[in-house]
Amino acid sequence: MSHHTELLSRLHDRSAVIGIVGLGYVGLPLAIRFAEVGYRVLGFDIAEDKVAKLNRGESLIEHIPHAAVQAARDAGFEATTDFGRTPQADALILCVPTPLNKYREPDLSFVINTVESLIPHMREGQVMSLESTTYPGTTDEELGPRLETRGLVIGETTFLVYSPEREDPGNANFTTHTIPKVCGGATPACLEVGMALYGQVIDRVVPVSSTRAAELTKLLENIHRAVNIGLVNEMKIVADRMDIDIHEVIAAAATKPFGFVAYQPGPGLGGHCIPIDPFYLTWKAREYGVHTRFIELAGEINSAMPDYVIGKLSGAMNDRQKSIKGSRVLVLGIAYKKNVDDMRESPSVILMEKLRDLGAHVDYSDPHIPTFPPMREHKFDLDSVPLTSDSLKSYDCVLLATDHDRFDYDLIRENAVLIVDSRGKLAAGKDVVKA
Structure with missing residues (x-):
């Protein structure tokens, strides 16, 4: 045989x-x-x-x-x-x-x-x-x-x-x-x-x-997501300048039964796949003299989103006559996506580092990640802060970075002094700034 x-x-x-x-x-x-x-x-x-x-x-x-x-x-x-x-x-x-x-x-x-x-x-x-x-x-x-x-x-x-x-x-x-x-x-x-x-x-x-066709299939799947997320992130910035709620627009567009797939904007790309995999094709395409412009443009837009969020947070604090330096900021959610404990390439960690570099005292709360784990490129000696009315009131700003379902959003809304929402989870209001 x-x-x-x-x-x-x-x-x-x-x-x-x-x-x-x-x-x-x-x-x-x-x-x-x-x-x-x-x-x-x-x-x-x-x-x-x-x-x-x-x-x-x-x-x-x-x-x-x-x-x-x-x-x-x-x-x-x-x-x-x-x-x-x-x-x-x-x-x-x-x-x-x-x-x-x-x-x-x-x-x-x-x-x-x-x-x-x-x-x-x-x-x-x-x-x-x-x-x-x-x-x-x-x-x-x-x-x-x-x-x-x-x-x-x-x-x-x-x-x-x-x-x-x-x-x-x-x-x-x-x-x-x-x-x-x-x-x-x-x-x-x-x-x-x-x-x-x-x-x-x-x-x-x-x-x-062939194995090559299967390899390119996987890359196309992830490039499709990366490019569409880049597009909707760019649209978020345009909508914000026009004082239009991008999440309302996406929900309305998604009622079209053909030709539209709803992608949600956020504070940047996370996870092992979407921020990384498209660049495998960018690298290999050079061997064939091809310049992958869509991939690189989407990468630029998505990589710039944490800075956009920090800019919105800085502006909101400034409106309240506060500087980031010396302020207490609580980041809600450090997993790369909601309802998981996976932190690979999480934009939340980039946000935490940028805030720390600007002089803020940074804490986090994540029901899925009780202690900030050891990472190759990022270090925070922190445990997750339990969300209570007193703990929320003690921060100058609460930044919603990952919209876990296990968060008590009513509690957050009622007690946070200022909320910067990068996920479109909360309705806009005098204490809620969309980012």
Whole structure:
């Protein structure tokens, strides 16, 4: 029996062992899903504390309950830091970060280091799937040759696919298995294996002709969001100058049943995907002599939004004969989007730093993040401030940066001296300034 036939058989009868490499916001839900349908799942991660927590049945992510991790453990899920166990897995699904470096160029070090940790232990008859967002050509140019150094033949003795993650943390309308999943293979046999792998756990798997097409699909999805958010952020500034409520305009436009998708403005872009991924294409397009002007313009507009918010806050304080320097400012919400505990690329943190640099005493309140966590580029030694009538009254300004549903907006409205609202959550009034 060929490696191709045997692997397909093991995937279809769910006797295959699924290896998930990287147990974060993408990898952990996927591991839980594979365990749910009856696969044995082996999770790999380099963080010993994370592995220990998961093996105790504890979740690492707020919107994933401990019970879901414990149920996966009961079904045979195990986490490990030992990459020497790679041969035990029939599938190796890579869910590791792909950030930008300080020059806004792709940093594939997490992907490359992960692959190079796996390859010495790989055997014939495995499939490797990359889920990390990256530029077109990564799977073929970076992963393929490394697999071949092991003496593996892609499409015959090993199989290589690219299937980009699609997660929307905090969105109760979609789960891992209900979000359609794109898959491209390095060869037709690879695509067949990839479709079999994901077809067991995802309701709809969408095949494309190549790994490069799948890689560009993911980038287009995120570029579409980044450009449209840039557009609506620019419209917010125009509407503000014209004394028009942009949120009223968006809600009205959204009643059109075709040709319009509502995007909401905010204080800047956040999350791992939207602020970062478009620049993967910008970087790769240079190789082809193409200048990605839409992407770069949207990036400029979105990057300027924190300064716009600080300007509005400064003006509002000035109207009340106060300077930012020496004032007490409470930032509401430091996650990058509402109802999650994910702070990656959060514009709230940029706002906090800008306020601190201007001499303000800055605190934050976030029901999802009790203590400001260690971050590579940002440092605040703070705990979340409980919202009470007394605590709110003690600040010169309250800045709504992330509009969590768990905030008591009536309490905030009744007790804050000044509210600067960057999310359009509150009706305008003498103590509420839209930003």
